Each structure stands twice: as structure tokens, then as C-alpha cells.
Amino acid sequence: MKINPPIDRRTLLGGSLFAAGSALLPPVALAQNGSDGLNAIARARNLRFGSAFAWSPPGADAGSLGNPEYAALVKRDCGVLVPENELKWQRTRPSAATFDFARMDAMMAQAKAAGMPVRGHTLLWHYTRWFPEWLKSHDFGSKPAAEAERLLDQHIRTVAGRYGPAIYSYDVVNEAVDPDTGGLRETVLSTAMGGAEPVLDHAFATARSAAPWAELVYNDYMSWEAGNEKHRSGVLRLLEGFRKRGTPVDTLGVQSHIGLFAPTKSVAAVVAELTPAWRAFLNEVTGMGYRLSITEFDVRDRGLPADIALRDQGVADFAGAYLDLMLSYPQLTDVLVWGMSDKYSWLRGFEPRPDGQITRGCPYDTDFKAKPLRAAIAKSLAGAPIRQPAPERAA
Template sequence: MTNKLYKLFFTLIAVIAFFNCNNNTKKEDSTTLKESFKNDFLIGTALSNLQINQTDSQLASLLKKEFNAITPENDMKWEQIHPQKDTFYFDVADKYVELGEKYNMHIVGHTLVWHSQLAPWMQNVKDSITLANNIENHINTIVKRYKGRIETWDVVNEALNEDGSFRTSNFHEVMGDSFIAHAFKLAAAADPDAKLVYNDYNLWKPEKRAGVVKLVKNLQAQGIKIDGVGMQAHWSLEGPSIKDIENSIIAYSNLGVKVSFTELDVTVLPNPWDLDGAAVEQSYEQFEGDPKMNPYPVKLTDSGQTQLAKRYEDIFNLFLKHKDKIDRVTFWGVNDGQTWLNNWPINGRTNHPLLFDRNFEPKKAYNSVLALKK
């Protein structure tokens, strides 16, 4: 073989290798959560303070690769962002929004009005006019600051009891249920283009579902903008049933609003006291240190991985069935090391509720979800 033929041969090999590499890269890039479901709904995750500050390059890489929507875990809640009447703390919130813009993500603001994690100065306001004015100042200041940048707001969070009645809170005691209409009106005026959501847990329950339907219809009857219902999805391997979740998706969609799954995780740990819900104030100190309550202190067993994978497969099958009604699915955490369920409702446990383990490696559940799109 002549030198020219040798050169031509090796040039062809190099060209083939180049195109194979590019094709493989494209294939790998498309095999991610956000790419697999890009025509169905957004795939989001919640970010902690440390993650917003981008101190972990491994996490930043996974975030950019797998997700196209973000929610702040705590840093936009009242006690963090508005700790004193005349003091707003925007440092972390600004970084959070800048991070979302950097990666071209759908940015969620969480949450404007919530009875929990409320600044102490707000907890004992007993005059309705003062309380309404404080809410107005809070919402106007925050929403207008991020107008056109934060695309969805969880306007009111967890205002209902399990039976669908209004939760006892200082907001409700002082203003009645008008505080909800007040908050949504203010948010809509502060940023008319933002999507406005009512967010709560256990919205698969028929009684609580009825309460949400009534709440949404009441706002709509007053001509007040509401774009969606956020179903927190703090679920377990056993429940809620797919049918109960489906019934709620349909009921909320029939109101003319979109459904979001805003805080998805699946606990793999036992709850023998029939724990139900996600109220942060619940605690069960008597179970701390009980090995029966912490069966996977190091890692999830193979059988546990299989159970979790099947549960996520069933959940996402349902989501895909109703993708026309759903605009976002947000996991409450990037990986198992971050999850709030490690310490709730029992301190010191090791939970494994997400699709990525503590080393940022995809679990069997991740593969079961992606397989639905292949």
C-alpha cells in the first residue's frame, strides 16, 4: 500500500471515529430525564442553600444534565427572605434565580404565604388591616423584584386540613379565607405573566381534594387568577394508590388549571404508626435509634431497589397517561444525601427516596423511569 493510500485509509478511520463519537454523545445526551420527557412535562428538582451556592461541581453537572426546572427548598420562605418587618434578605434568592437563568431553567418561587417557617415578627399580628398590609408588602417586594424571571409562584402553601376545611393559622384566624384571595390578587398584579399555584400535600385524598376544588372555584368565581394546583408528592412504596392520584389529576384539570407534582419523593422506610402527610411539625422522638425504623443505614438492598423502581415506574406511567394535564414534575431533592426524609419524622435515619444515590449515581428507579420513553 502506497503512502497516499495509507494516509487516505487512516483519514477515513479518523472521520468514522469522529462521527461515531458525536452520535454516541447525542445519544447519551438524549438519555436524560429532561430530554426524555421534554415533550411531556418539565422535570424539576429542589435546591438547598449549599446547592444554590454551587459548592459541589458534581452536583452542578448532574443538575445541568438532568433537570430543566428548579425550586428553592427553604431560601424564599418568609423567615429566610423577610426575617424582619423592614428587612429583606435577597442574597441567596438572587443567586438561585441567576443559577436558573444560567442553565436556562424554569424557575419556581416557593413560597409566598405559608403558616410554617414564618418570620417571628409575623406570627402574632392580630389586626386584619395590618396583616393584609404586611402580606401586600411581602408579595409586592418579592414578586416585583423577580418579575419576568421567576416563571411560577407557589402563592399559598398548605392552607387546608385533611378533611378539606381551612387550617388553623394566624392568617386564617385574623383574615378568614380572604387571605388566599388577597395573596393571589397581589401576585397576579405584581407579575401578570407568572403562573400562580396553590400547593399542598395529600391532595390525592377525596376530602382534601374536595376542599381544593372548592378553593379554586371560589377564586375563579371572583375573577382571581389561578393557573395550577401543586400536588406535593411525598409518597411511600405502598401509597397512595394510583387510582386516588389519578382521580385528583382529573378533578383539578376539570377546573381548567394545570397540575404540577411539586415535591416528589418516595420513602422506603417503615411508618408503623400510620404516619400520614408531610406536616413539618410532626416528630416521633420515641423511635430514634430503633433499628426497625432504619433498616437501610448504609445502602438500599437489591429488593428495596426493585420495589422503588416499580413504584416510580407506576407513578410515571400515570403521569404520561395524563401528560396533557401536567406541566411539571419536581423531585424534592437532587439525590438521597440531600433529602429531608433522612431526618423526618425521625432524626438520624437513612432514607433513599430519590432517583440518584448519595454518590450522584442513578439508581434502578432512574432506569425504570427512562425505560418508559424508549
Template sequence: MTSHRRAGWTRRSVAARAAALGTAALGTAVLGAASCRSALAAQGSGLASHAARTGRLFGTAVRSPDLTYNAGTRDEVLREASLLVPEYEMKWEILAKSPGSYDFGGGDRLAAFAERHGLDLRGHTLVWHLALPSWLPRQLDAREAKRLMEEHVTAVASHYAGRVQSWDVVNEAIDPQASDGMRTSLWMQALGPDYIPLAFAAAARADPKAKLYYNDYDLECDTPDQDVRRAKTLEILTKLRRDGVPIHGLGIQGHLQAGRWPYDAGKFARFLRAVSALDLDILITEMDVSDRLLPAPEAERDATVAGLAGDVLRTFLAEPRATGVLTWGLSDRQTWLNDLPTHRRTDNLPQRALPLDRNGRPKPLWTAMAQAFDAATPMR
């Protein structure tokens, strides 16, 4: 569930990140990416350093005002992350307040911050059923829907071409309750399932060097709905690959809910292997762990949250095509789960859903994530 509060290494980004951390020994331009990763892993103690030990990324969703005006958040990001994704500043309703007129200011500030500090940047999101501008009609014929969607994808992806390492091209296209498994969206109603390959083709034309991902949620746990979502995801990915559509990976959002659903490591591992068999990378893109259903004591909540996250991440990081993990914010003071009535705790205690507490201190969830990265299977 992507809200408004809500890969691969390049030689340039790794070397720049290491330089930002004060590494003097990286030296020459011929230093290979693997050597860069090893050098980076020796620096600092943030989650990105733990991830880099097996060639992976750790990142977080951010908002440009926080990076500009909140020194605490800025320091946390620079300590912990190697990859950033905008929480809301690349969504259509934010970018285009009127037809054909784009304001890229927020996204550009994030891109500049990432470049200045040697971080990678991920784009989110090009085609979604939510965050649509108010001027966009809610019903379109096929020709107009195709034109508007492709023009938007082209405008945004071409603007950030060469600055964004990957895109969530299509977000949340599946509805397990629908007879065909597809969400009834503006795009689905006008174009049918063909909107998905059309969006990927437009993104590839606009930014041929970016990695292109399909992104969805509720793919980890053991419920009938999630069984359907996993099966439909594999069906979509298989067809895209068979038809030669330019897609490079699957984004698994990772919005976990402690105490709600059972977790079956074997079932999740089989799904990951099936995605990998399609020659696709896999990235956890928006991880947090809701403690809404857990008892009030913080220590009990923290232990349960860390236990579930550790279980899921150990399964995920055993897959060699798992490229990294992003959380939807770093500190509990940033979590969107405290903003919506449907996600708040009924006792009104703030949720403890992210690796750092409200003061930026590592919690048991941080430790579980670091340990999962340390034990991860090397990437291939």
C-alpha cells in the same frame, strides 16, 4: 409536606438550555418552542431530556451553596434538570430577618445560576403557615394580617418578576381533620378563607407574567384523609376559578411513602381530570419516596420505591395538563427525610428516596421516572 430541606417552556429558556448542552443546530430566533423541545430531547440522557419528549419539564429543589461549592451537585443538576426551585431561600423567615428589610441574596444567586445555564426557575413559597419570621406576631387582626401578607407577596414577587416562571402562591391550606377542612393558620384565623384569593391577587399584580399555583400534599393515595383533601382542593380551586381569581395550576407535592398507604390509580386519575376540567395545569412539585417502613435490603427498598413512583407517574403523565415533575433534591445525600427524627428509618440506615444514589448514580427510581416520561401522553 414542604420543609426547609425541601410551567411552561419559554423560547429563551429552551434555546439557552440547548445551547448549554452544546446544540449548534438550533440557530435562528424564529425557532418555535416545539422545535426547541425536540432539539433538546435529542441532547444528553438526563430526566429533563426524557420529559421534554412530550413537552414537559423535569426539575429539582436546590440550595445555592450546593450549586456554588459542590461540583458534584452542580453537575447532577445540569445533567438532569431543566427547572429549579429553591429549597428554602425564598421563604419568608429566610428573606426578612427584620420587618420590611429583605435579603434576596440566596434567591438571586439561584436566579443567576438558572439564567446562566438556560434553566427555568420556580418560586416557593409566598404564603404558608410555616417558615414565618420570628418578628411576625402569631395573632393579628384582619386589617394588619392583610397588610403584612400583601406587602410580603408584593415585595417578593415583584423582586423576581420576569425571572420566575411560576410561584407556589399559597401552600398547604387544607387540614382534613378540621371541621371545615381548612388549616388553622395565622392567615386563616385573621382573614378566614378569603386570604387565599387575596394572596393570588397580590401575586398577579406583582408579577403578571408568572404562572400562579396552589400547592398541597397527600393528594395521590387511597385513604379517608386524602379523599377529604382531594375534595377540599377541588372545592377551593372551583371557587377560585368561578370568582375569576388569577390561578393557573395545582401543585401536587408528591411526598410518597412506600409501604404505608394503598394506591388507587383510578381515584387519582379522576382527581386529575377534575382539576384539568377547571382549565388548570398540574405539576408535581416536591417528589420523593420515603422508604422508612420498608425492610433493610437496598435492592428490595429500591424496587418498591421505583414501583410506587412508576405507578403514580404513569397515572399523572397520562393527563395532558400534567406539565412536569420536580423532586425535592436529586441525590440521596440531599434528602430531608434523613434530617428529622419523625422521618428517619428506625434502623438508622439512610433513606434512598431520590432518583440518584449518594454518589450521583441513577437508581431504579430514576429508571422508573424516565420510563414514565417516555410513555407519557403528549401535552395539550
């Protein structure tokens, strides 16, 4: 197995921020942002605010800490970071026998320099569409289950061993539920191991062994809008199964790519319609003993008018109501947006507006100016009930 040379663990893990056994919520003083930054507001409630970030060469026009303008937003408002793409198998595992951590190593070094812990996204994206090509055609040999387990073990232990407690939380499994059926997605790994459940259970068990200090998260995009009923039911069945089988899962990661998809005269009316079913879902999740995390928040604005003032207010109102509901649960301690600026939002490419206007689902616009959405986030964080500090987990 070929892996690019490791970075100096003393450099990466140095200091109390990344010490083994450190609390899931590190001290407020370690977040380098102003008193009115979003993370500072969150920390007053024992919450934490953060964002996805990307890799780029220094000075590039990108949503990365290599971009000084973008880095200024992140350092002002964030207390935790998550790699947008650079820890996924497509980027770190170019073949079954090789790993490439060059970009992720650079991002970890940037995060440490900024005084911010990191979430790991993701150890297993159990969705064939996003598997690397080599995995789709991999020869699992005469003992396919053993080979699948070997690949999973090797990957999870390699990542966890490289970064240690510098990554305090992992999306161990991402998007394993088919939203159209509510069943589990089938992949070459599930075929090799005789079903999806053995794959997911093995991933979590390996992650607990390899990273005993870390929060272990199942992450998915079931949402509160109409049409997500089968997806939510499937996630509940999966979470129930984890508990029955003793699978070590701590938290449900609620991606929270929320959206208004059809024209509406009243955001408040939409919120009132969506709230009961969504609260019932969250009640079931927390009733099973799971924590909650908002892992990838942004707002899809396809159903709002092109007029920027009207659209921004609609986005802010919708987001504020959603965050108020989510933050009413004391089991929720992390709120991460999927990017700070519309300039680099994934929505521009994956879900463009029909009218061709730039989507406005991030806290800052393309000129890095704060929008009503940022104010709505700040208000929801400031109004949240104070949490108990998260428990420490020994390494």
C-alpha cells in the same frame, strides 16, 4: 422598609430565556444537559424536568450549585430549578420591616448561568408552624384586615418586582388545607382578615397584578395513599371556591411526596388499590380547568425492606406507576423532584426509616450514582403523550 441591595436586573433577566412574555416552556436549546438527560427526554414530549436546589458557599458539601459534584447532576438532568427553602418567609423576611435576599440572589444568578428558569416557592405558606416568629406575634393594630393586606402586598410585590419574569411560576399559596379536617388552616392572617379565604384570594389577586407573566399555583401535599381522603376533599372544595369567586389560580401543584409506609408483598396490588380514587380526584381538578404540576416529587420507603436491591426496585416500581398515571393527563407539563441525591434529602431528617437505614427516595444515591428510580423516571417521561406547548402569558 430595609431590603438588601438589588442585583442588576439586566444580568438576571438578560437573554431570551427570561424575556417578558416568554413561553412557560422555554426553548429546548436553553437547557444545558446531554441528550440522555432527564430534561432532554422530557422536552421531546413538551414536558420539563427539574429539581429543588439549596444555597451554600462555593465547594460546600450540600445539595447546591455551589457543590461541583451535585451541580453536575443538576446540569445533566434538569431544565428548571426551584429553591428548597431560600424564598420562604423564614429566610427572606427576618422582620416586618426588613427583607434579606442575599442567598436567593446568589441562587438566581447560578440558575441563569446554568441556563435554567426558576419556580418560586413560596409567596405564602399559610401554616402557622412555618410562619416566622415575628409574624406569629405581629401587632395588626386597630385595622387588622388592612394591616394583613399590607403585609401580603408588600411581600408579594417585593419578591415579584425583584426577580421579574426570571421566575416563571409561583407557588402563591402553600398547604392551606388541614389534612385532618379538610378545612382551611387558621392563622394570625386569617384572624386579621376575617377568614382564610380572603387571605388566599388576596394573595392570588396580588400575585396576578404583581407578576402577570407567571403561572400561579396552589401547592399542597394531598396524596394518593389511603388516609388522604379528607385532605383531597378539602383541596377540591378550595379549588371549587377559587373558581366561584374568580380567584386567579392556574394550576394545582401536586407535591407528590409519595410513599409505601407498611410492608407489602406486591407494589402492583397497592397501585391497583390506590389508582381509582386518585384518578377521580385528578379528573375533578382538571374538569375545573386547572393545570397540574408535580412540584416536589420523592418516594418515602419506610415500608420497604432494608435490602437495597429490593428497596430500590420497590421504589422504582411505585414511582413509575404513579408517574405514568400523572403523565397521562395532558394538563401536566412540569415534573420536579425535591432533590436529586439521597445525600441531601429532607427525608433523612424529617422521616427517617425506623431501621436507621438511609432513605432512598431520590434519583441518585449518596455517592451520586443513578438508581432504578432514575431509570423509572426516564421511562415514564419517554412514554408520556406529547403535550401541546404551554400558552404564553403577556407581562
